[in-house]
Amino acid sequence: MRLTPGSNAGGSGLSGIGLPFFLQASVVRPAQPQPTRIADSLITIRIVITGKPAKVRFRIDTRSQTSSEKFGTEIMANHIFDEVHLSRRTATRRRFLQTVSAGAIASCGLGFRDLMAVEAENLRKRGKAMILLWMQGGPSQFETFDPKPGIENGGPTEAIQTSASGIQIADNFPNVARIMNDVALIRSMTNKEGSHPRATYQMHTGYVPSGSVKHPSLASGIVQQIGNIESELPSFVSIGNTQGAGFLGMDYEPFVVNNPGQIPSNVAIPVQQQRFDRRMGLLGKLESEYAAAGADQLVATHQSLYQKSSRLVLSPSVSTFDTSEEPQKVRDSYGDSNFGRGCLLARRLVEQGVTFVEVRSSTWDTHQDNFERSASNAAEVDPATAALITDLKDRGMLDDTLVVWMGEFGRTPKINARTGRDHYPRVFSMAMAGGGIVGGQVYGSSTADGSAINENPVTVQDLFQTVCKSMGVNANHENLSPLGRPMKIVDGGSVIPGLLRT
Amino acid sequence: MQVTRLLCVFSVLATSAVAQDLPTPTETASAIDQLILDGEGQEVQLVDDATFLRRTSLDLIGRPATPGEITRFGLDPSPDKRHALVNRLLASDEYGINWSRYWRDTIFLRATNVRADIVRNDFEEWMASSLAKNRSWDKITTDLLTAIGPVNGDGSTALIFAHEGQPEEIAAEASRLFLGIQIQCANCHNHPWDQWKREQFHELAAFFPRVSVRRDRSSDNMFDYEIASVDRDRTQRPGMSQFLLTRLDRNRDKFISEAEAKNSPLARIFQSQAQTTIDKNEDGRLSIEEIMTAQPQDNNRPGQGATEHYMPNLADPGSDGDIVNPAFFLTGTAIRKGQSDLERRNAAANLITARSNPWFAKAIVNRLWSELTSTAFYTPIDDIGPDRTAEHEAALERLATDFTDNNYDLKWLMTTITQTKIYQRTINTDVEGFVRLEPTRLRSDQLYDTLCQTLNVSGLPLQFMGRPTPGMRRGGDQGRLQFATTFGFDPSTPKNDLTGAIPxxxxxxxxxxxxxxxxxxxxxxxIARISRQVISDEEVIRELYLNTVGRxxxxxxxxxCISYLNNSSNRKEGFEDVLWSLLNSSEFQSRN
Structure with missing residues (x-):
């Protein structure tokens, strides 16, 4: 039998709005959920959060007639747990069910309040997550977070006041300006790589490229350390292609989504589920024949890969990829753009326990018409970034979710003949929020003409050290390259002082 | 006395080898088998015809045999049909195409130049034709190391272009691919457990500093590149001397105008971006002083052609480092100072491919042996050399020597390996060593062609989501490219590390x-085609097996399968499910 979340009167699904609020409330102030009735095919749970009722309905597929009501309830409880299980490495749903008797849940002997009490423990241990907002092409610091109005290098871009006193950013980012108290800026990033591929590689892996070894991306390193192997969803999702796991191997490769907002390609099963299950059964039988013929190890690996894959396609969590489940209002706040949908998807994925999500905006290589193009890029990126941070905060997820906004380098102070700016790794800006970042501050500065670092230079390694610290990942952890050379997740650098809450 | 007798036997053998013609595949294959099997104290069981046919077809031409080919091969009564099959496969165009794709992945999946794909298709064509013509491995190697001229249309430029002419990257890859030695570990520090020193790596790089990869100036297409030699020392450019500058400055205002620079070597800077960097005070004019001080203190511009190679000074990373002269780490051979780009690169190619250098033959022998037999003398295949210990070293020595005597003939090597019992052994996971055989994953192109052949289509209708390549504009197979974004892997990866992924x-x-x-x-x-030809359920299933897994x-x-059919709601669906299961089986996706 299969249980699918229905929709409430307001059109929002369970994973969209109901439970995360509920959970949040349950930590702060115990909520009073009231399981109301168990009817033939419909179970309604009313959850009241302080002054904000949210009704969530489940529809049980009654075509599977064999299920008893008790069993239905148990599956239901499991399912709820799927939805609410936020911890990654700590207690998984399975562990939970081992600890608390399944029967107790099934018979509703264990109230939701108790359930939440158990879960609250997990919430405290909740795994960290990171969302990388990647500005491919190299965004101009002058048109984003280090505007220099009134001087020749600054161009026509104006600076606007933000909610954090004393911090001004470019007028292209009015929405981010409003939430600047949650955002820390770094205006003194410095690096040497000025070519897109090399710098992109370095800003993803922490290493400069070399033909002899494919370094793992930081994301893969993080997922290797704190990702949940048991998760039905992949731990590392990238919206658009990105740097892969390098020598860490297939287990830590990103799951790439090309059309954010929609169920990814090849995840929808091509036939009815019953037939799909039969196919898998037949495959298993034929495989065991091949295994008996001597290919047992290959078959074992293959089977585990297929089990993992079918778990994903049959998992109710797959609907996480479908952002149309979100209320219109929420979708509007992120913006009707690929990047906006990507950010919304990132939040939904992190909410479901995904450890690392990268979202790409890819048109920042503004060699010409820098000002118009930066503004039009920002028109997508600004609302989405602000909505993401706000949304995470509203859901109580911001403290555990690090949001990093950056590109591979900055752009030249000098405006070229095509009113563009060229590559400039010497000094550029980036932004961070959540994950223990102290918002409303600027670290480092550039000189008045923007051509050099004025104070507190930050290297790629420094940045990565800071990310690892925020994520609770040991940056000194060594992985062995295929040639047996130990390589640290981050080689060198030190945590940027004052950015993280101590 | 024992020793003397052995020596006598050896000298007789040696003399007879010289007197005789070159070692034949059959001789070498049986010698190798004996060395390995005696060493392991094991016997092997040989595969049946169907498995041999599927295996050899996948290995040599990159696709399994068709059901028609399977029937013909099975019915062929000739005792040496396996040998004849190998010859037939090696003579087909598919052989060159299959292996050109292997080498494309080997080179391009390590490319450090993001634009490397520009020359991808040209490389495939060039390599396929070189292999089809059976150009010897030393000549192919030399072509790749000494390529010069326009990149587009000349696949031999692939290796240099894939690394943007960066001398250190070229040196590292040349050593890895052609010698199997990972000397680049010594790039930054003396190797912790190998004998190579930092100097030795940089001496190898010093064969390549004068390589310049740049936009093809004769072309309007911005994706046209060329490999050029820069043999002129920038620091001694005549146009930059005080004397010449004073002469050019006709109005004696201490500034050089564009008009004054006309027809002089200096005219170039007025047409290039260099102008902005020379004009330090940004007054829009170039003073003699600015030009003089703008002289490239920096002669060290890797990838854009530098007259010499500089080894970075680790104690002072900001400095240019020290000039090192070309020398070959395996022999210590140095070449005369100040040689031109092509002299240096030809010298490197000669030193690498020299018959006296055993590692050149061993590297390719080990690589092809590993690809064909799923076992290797050295693992990983690109980390061999005097500091490593080989399995069955004598067998490797013999194979490498005979390959060298056969003038680095790649088809000879393929023929020899496929004739060994080790190649023809059955799957066996109950033993260790060279007799053990586990099925290995197909490379992306092999699987793609297997799928297309099985499904009776010329290509899969997939849209390529990556960066467009010139080959695509020429109507290349988008489906194959997109397929590779999911299924591709570096062929140098040890077989055991290939596990597959969710996508x-x-x-x-x-x-x-x-x-x-x-x-x-x-x-x-x-299924539609099969159903037209055969009626009974059993026959259809047999056909499905033949078409998918070749048996x-x-x-x-x-x-x-029959029981599954009987429990299906209708026959068609049942067949579809059987086919689906076969396509998703580990057997279909691997070579056994």
Whole structure:
């Protein structure tokens, strides 16, 4: 039998709005959920959060007639747990069910309040997550977070006041300006790589490229350390292609989504589920024949890969990829753009326990018409970034979710003949929020003409050290390259002082 | 006395070898088998015809045999049909195409130049034709190391272009690919457990500093590049001397105007971006002083052609470092100072491919042996050399020596390896060592062609989502490219490390492309074709097995499938599900 979340009167699904609020409330102030009735095919749970009722309905597929009501309830409880299980490495749903008797849940002997009490423990241990907002092409610091109005290098871009006193950013980012108290800026990033591929590689892996070894991306390193192997969803999702796991191997490769907002390609099963299950059964039988013929190890690996894959396609969590489940209002706040949908998807994925999500905006290589193009890029990126941070905060997820906004380098102070700016790794800006970042501050500065670092230079390694610290990942952890050379997740650098809450 | 006798035997053998013609594949193959099997104290069981046919076809031409080929081969009574098959496969165009794709992945999946794909198709064509003509391995190697001229249209530029002419990257890859030695570890520090020193790595790089990869100035197409030699020392450019500058400055205002620079070597800076960097005070004019001080203090511009190679000074990373002169780390051979780009690169190619250098032959022998037999003398295949210990070293020595005596003939090597018992052994996971054999994953192109052949289509209708390549504009197979974004891997990866990934499984399980061609109702689909020819359930299943995994089903498999059919709501669906299961089986996706 299969249980699918229905929709409430307001059109929002369970994973969209109901439970995360509920959970949040349950930590702060115990909520009073009231399981109301168990009817033939419909179970309604009313959850009241302080002054904000949210009704969530489940529809049980009654075509599977064999299920008893008790069993239905148990599956239901499991399912709820799927939805609410936020911890990654700590207690998984399975562990939970081992600890608390399944029967107790099934018979509703264990109230939701108790359930939440158990879960609250997990919430405290909740795994960290990171969302990388990647500005491919190299965004101009002058048109984003280090505007220099009134001087020749600054161009026509104006600076606007933000909610954090004393911090001004470019007028292209009015929405981010409003939430600047949650955002820390770094205006003194410095690096040497000025070519897109090399710098992109370095800003993803922490290493400069070399033909002899494919370094793992930081994301893969993080997922290797704190990702949940048991998760039905992949731990590392990238919206658009990105740097892969390098020598860490297939287990830590990103799951790439090309059309954010929609169920990814090849995840929808091509036939009815019953037939799909039969196919898998037949495959298993034929495989065991091949295994008996001597290919047992290959078959074992293959089977585990297929089990993992079918778990994903049959998992109710797959609907996480479908952002149309979100209320219109929420979708509007992120913006009707690929990047906006990507950010919304990132939040939904992190909410479901995904450890690392990268979202790409890819048109920042503004060699010409820098000002118009930066503004039009920002028109997508600004609302989405602000909505993401706000949304995470509203859901109580911001403290555990690090949001990093950056590109591979900055752009030249000098405006070229095509009113563009060229590559400039010497000094550029980036932004961070959540994950223990102290918002409303600027670290480092550039000189008045923007051509050099004025104070507190930050290297790629420094940045990565800071990310690892925020994520609770040991940056000194060594992985062995295929040639047996130990390589640290981050080689060198030190945590940027004052950015993280101590 | 024992020793003397052995020496005598040896000298007789040696003399006879000289007197005789070159070692034949059969001789070498049986010698290798003996060395290995005696060493392991094991016997091997040889595969049946069907398995041999599928294995050899996948290995040599990159696709399995068609059911027609399977029948013909099975019915062929000739005792040396396996040998004849190998010859036939090596003579087909598919051989060159298959292996050109292997080398394309080997080189391009390590490319450090993001634009490397520009020359991808040209490389495939050039390599396929070189292999089809059986150009010897030393000549192919030399071509790759000494390529010069326009990149587009000349696949031999691939290796240099894939690394943007960066001398250190070229040196590292040349050593890895052609010698199997990972000397680049010594780039930054003396190797912790190998004998190579930092200097030795940089001496190898010093063969390549004068390589310049740049836009092809004779072309208007911005994606046209060329490999050029820069043999002129920038620091001694005549146009930059005080004397010449004073003469050019006709109005004696201490500034050089564009008009004054006309027809002089200096005219170039007025047409290039260099102008902005020379004009330090940004007054729009170039003073003599600015030009003089703008002289490239920096002669060290890797990838853009520098007259000499500089080894970075680790104590002072900001400095240029020290000039090192070319020398070959394996022999210590140095070349005369100040040689031109092509002299240096030809010298490097000669030193690498020299018959006196055993590692050149050993590297390619070990690589092809590993690809064909799924076992290797050295693992990983690109980390060999005097500091490593080989399995069955004598067998490797023998194979490498005979290969060298056969003038680095790649088809000879393929023929020899496929004739060994080790190559022809059955799957066996109960033992260790060279007799052990586990099925290995197909490379992306092999699987793609296997799928297309099985499903009776010329390509899969997939849209390429990556960076467009010039080959695509010429109507290349987008499906193959997109398929490789999911299924591709570096062929130098040890076989045991290849485990597959979720998107691969998802594609074969669920993709509309594959599932559409599985359907019995799709025009000309495999099931539709089979159903036209045979009637009984059993016959259809036998055909499905032949078309997918190249063999007949066992009686148990047949029973499983029949029972599945009987429990299906209709026959068509049942067949579709059997085909789906076969396409998703580990056997279909691997070489056994």
């Amino acid at each position: 691969e499984a998802l594609f074969l399980m669920n993709s509309p492309q594959v599932n559409n061609f599985i359907k019995a109702d799709t025009q000309n689909s495999l 007949e089903p066992t009686s148990k498999e047949l029973a499983v």
